[in-house]
Each structure stands twice: as C-alpha cells, then as structure tokens.
Amino acid sequence: MRQRFLLRLLFMLSLVPLAGCEETPTGRSQLVLVPDTLMAQMGEDAFDQLRQRQPVSRDAAVNRRVQCVAREVVAAAEARYPDADLPETWEVAVFEDSSPNAFALPGGRIGVHAGLLRVAKTPAQLAAVIGHEVAHVLADHGNERLTQQLGIKAVLLLVGLLGEGELGGQQLMQALGLGARLGISLPFSRAHEEEADLMGLAIMARAGFDPQQSVALWRNMAAAGGGQPPEFLSTHPAHGSRIKALQQAMEEALATYRAASPVDCSG
Template sequence: MLVGLSSLVLAGCSTSPTGRSQLKLFPSTQINQMGIQSFAQMKEDTPASKSGETNGYVNCVAQKVIAQVPAKYGISNWEVVVFDSEQVNAFALPGGKVGVYTGLLEVAENQHQLAAVIGHELAHVLAEHGNERVSTAFATQTAMAAAYQLSGDVKHKQEIFALLGVGAQVGISLPFGRIQESEADAMGLDLMAKAGFDPKESVTLWQNMGKKAGGKAQPEFLSTHPSNKRRINDLNKRMAKVMPYFEQARAEGRSPQCKA
C-alpha cells in the first residue's frame, strides 16, 4: 500500500504558475465539477444580495480583474455572486465561480482594495490550489490508514495514528496553506495592477483587516494565512515589480471607475 501511495504521489507531482512544486492527483475536470457543485450548494444555503448598486459595484470590479486572466487557463465564463452576509470574506472556486460577502465591503473601503481581494481569490483557482489541497488531504489520509494497518498492538496503533494525524496537520497541511496564500497574494497583485487598480491599496486592505481582527488573530504558526505583518512586508517587496503593470494599464486606458 505504501509503495502504491509513493507511486501515486510521484505521478501527481506538478509545478505551479510561480514555479513551485505541488501535488495534483486529480484531473482538472473533476476538481472543476466539485467547485461548481459546491457553489450551487452555497447559493441554496446563503441568500444573494438584492441590492442593484452593490451587485453592480462588485461585478464592475470583478469583471475588470477577470479580464486580465490569461486565456491559457481555459476559463472563459466566470460567475460572480454577492452573498448577503456579515462575513468579511470572498472566495473563488474551480470551475469559474466567485463569491463575495457583503461584510467584506465594510473592510475593503474602495474599488482598489476589493480588487486586491478578488485578484487573490482568482489566483487560488489559477494556481489550482483546490486540487493541491484535495490531493494533499487524500495522500495524508491514505498514508495515515496505511500506518494504522501496519502498526503493532492497539495502543501502539493509537499512538502512531495520533502522531501521524498531528504531524500531517502541522507538518503538511498548514505550511502548504501559508505557501498557497503567499502565492495567491503575488499572483493577485499582478492581476489587479494589470487591470488598472492601484496595487498599493492592497497594503491598506490588510491593515484594515488587522484592525478588524482587533489584534486577536491566531499566531502565524497555527494559521493557514501569513500574519498581516508578514503579508504586508511581502506585498511591499513586490511593489517594484507590479507598479510598472499598473502604470502601463493606465497608459493604455484601463482606469476603472467602479463606484460603491
């Protein structure tokens, strides 16, 4: 079983758009279908905003950023839904689905900051982080089951099972989450800048997020997201690269005027 798992993992090795090695065990069509089904369920469970102004504003920003997604990713139609919820969040799912919660608009104070969030979420899809997460979880669970079967007595089995469970969670899943978040930050920054949104506003966005958290955010080590301080530092370091994209966009007439 362990030999089979090793072969499966080796066969699933791939490279992300930024050149990072990643594990993808499932075909994109299957992951896309999972995203489409999940989005349909979310639309049943969470009411959509009925505000024409809010929907128009969010879609204006989203479509400007979506227009910068390269054709090579093969996603021609994106569905954007504004959910009426106090959650300060947004997401994108494989299959071209985007959800924005109205609560986010209380923290993303202008079109540029909203574009930073949407660009980040689109990047998760473009980098196939969903496939990577599902594949990692699948490989982890398979390895844990194999170790459980191969271990000794009941007590020994429970100890190994517990150790592998904690090790898998902290040693694999969480670090991968932080890497994915940083990768999405970088790719999303490129998208928003090429759409003509000011990338410097991404820093203000995360400063707003920090204020919203009230200093009660989890320590970075136990979070799937980079800390706000680290995230802001990384974004600032990337400004020298993305500002030319922003300036070129403005020179070519891409100057979004999406009004909240």
C-alpha cells in the same frame, strides 16, 4: 497476506509523485491528482448549494461594483497568465453575509460576502481580494490541498495497519496526524496564501487597480479582525507578514499598474 497488502500500498504511494507533478504559474512545483473536470463539478455543486442556503444581495449598486471589479480582474488574470487553465465563463454573486470574506471556486464561480465591502472600502481593495481568490483557482490550490489530504489519509492508514496490535499504535497515529497538520497542511496552506497574495497583486495591477491598495486592505483587515493565532498554528500568514511580502513586490506591481489602462468601477 497483510505484508503483501502493505507492500502493494507502499508501491502505489511511491508512484504518486510521478502521477501528477505540475507547476503553478509562479513556477512552484505541485502535486495535483484530481481531474480538472471533477474539481470544476465540485465547485459548481458547492456554489449551487450555497445559493440555495444563503440569500443573494439585491443591492443594484453593490452588484454593479462587484461585477465590474470581478470582470476586470478575470480579464487581467487571463492576460497576465495566458498559459494557465482558467474557466471560460465566470458566475459572480454577492451573498448577504456580514463576514468580510470572498471566495473563488473551480468551474468559474466567485462569491463575495456583503460584509467584505465594509473592509474593502474601495474598488481597488476589492480587486485585491478578488484577485487573490482568482489566483487560488488559477494556481490549482484546491486540487493540491485535496491531493495532499488524500495522501495524508493514505499514510495514516498505512501506519495504522503497521501498528495494529502494538501498544501505543493509536497514540502514534494521533501524533502523526497532528504532525501532518502542523508539518504539511498548515505550511502548505500558508504557501498557497502567500502565492495567491503575490499573484493577486500582479493581477490587480494588470487590471488597472492601484496595487498599493492591497496593503491598505490588509491594514483594514488587521484593524477589523482582532488577534490572530500564532502564525505557525494558522493556515494564513499573519497580517504583518502579508503586508511585508506585498511591499517587497510593490515596485514591479507599480510598474505594471502605470502601464495599464485606468479602470473605473466606482459607479
């Protein structure tokens, strides 16, 4: 009985790569299995819950600046990646949170923490952050991460069944869980961050924000953030690695920026 179940599970797992193989806007292959409508609903629900728990900024000047930058970035993302499936409308909120953070969610939700504006000191630096976050949505990174996590859990379940009753089976599952985290989850997260950095650079340049400010932003982040864990144990690339990758793509971004119409979100 158990052998038949295992064979059936193995067969189902073998079909997974055929079920949702797609490409990100940069051409990287990815596996996404969660329906877009479900991802959008999850994003909307998470945003609504956050709004209920977290105070929203009433600072009119801050809201104008964030709304302006977000509007220009979203329009540029649609123009730069016209084949990507982006939400039709976006809701933007500034949360009274001192941490230097921002996020974008499936379903068209953008959140900016007020603390980010102490690190992203110019509209262009803010555009680098929002462009990065919108790129995560545009490249369907949330769906890819969720699909990957579900796949790891399925494999660990299979290993647990195979090792049932054998000495060291639990230790094997723990070791594989750690191996999956270091060998799959973390590298995938870093790949997503690196892809979002480069897509965000192209988006901010298309919007008319100086892409060189992305490097200034990460230098500000490095100054504000203190030490980081070793890169191979982090879900994000080290600040120095990010800056180097951005600088390598800067020439093309600057050419795009020079051809774009200037934008003013300082008011």
